[in-house]
Amino acid sequence: MAARSGGTITVYGAAASGSVAVEAALTLMGIRYRLVEGATWQDEAARTRVEPANPMRQVPTLVLPSGDVMTESAAILIWLGDAHPEAGLAPAPGDLRRAQFLRWMVYVATAIYALHWIKPDPARVGAPPALREVVVDAVHDRIAECWAIMDRQMTPGRWLLGDRLTMLDLYVAVVSRFGPWRRRFYAAAPRMTPIVRRVDAEPRLADFWRRRFPFADGWEG
Structure with a gap:
């Protein structure tokens, strides 16, 4: 699925996991993404799938259209908010909040x-x-x-x-x-x-x- 920027965002995630917060943010922003599903905490195959992108073998892991990798749920959410200020989901630098x-x-x-x-x-x-x-x-x-x-x-x-x-x-x-x-x-x-x-x-x-x-x-x- 194409991201709004014209590239492809890949999300390594799992239902009922921390990746859901990231997926929810992308949903609210209207940014489509490709989901690679896998509960890495209980599935060796899922850990193997995510390992090339994230040696920690954890979700959420994002591969951005540029090929850069984002890990750590809070960092991903903050970055997404800053990268898409039009969505209003993160107070901008200078905002009192x-x-x-x-x-x-x-x-x-x-x-x-x-x-x-x-x-x-x-x-x-x-x-x-x-x-x-x-x-x-x-x-x-x-x-x-x-x-x-x-x-x-x-x-x-x-x-x-x-x-x-x-x-x-x-x-x-x-x-x-x-x-x-x-x-x-x-x-x-x-x-x-x-x-x-x-x-x-x-x-x-x-x-x-x-x-x-x-x-x-x-x-x-």
Whole structure:
């Protein structure tokens, strides 16, 4: 599928993963892309497919029309917002919201999203496999605490940064659907809760959510 710039964007991604935030942004921007599907955290074939573009063998990975590679979900979202200012999904340099936009995008990526890397294999942090359940519970406790810390410092309007939807809204809405799942997020982050529900209900993403991260029974946890 052709990107609006006339080239082709390839997205290595997976349903119900961090790539969904990137795919949602591309959908809102009207930028078509070629999707290479694969849950790299559980599928060796998917890891093999993405490895030539990203030696970390992770999604999301973007290959741009120029052939350049973008990885790291927050970096991709920030770059897309800056590359397409007409979409209005990222405060521009000089905008008073820019500092908080960058702050919280990086916070979600490093303080919250990064913790999910531990859960499939606790040996990554030196814990034996027998303690996986204990490690996962501790990770979920920390994630909930981090959401609460962020929530206490937010003063949302209709959206997290005011009256316009941004990449931060998409990012929080997607990442908050990972463990420990939304019900705990709602309890930890009451100020942000109405915003993520508004993203869930965004009409322009209704078909997209059904395909890429459906609201199946029990999805809130």
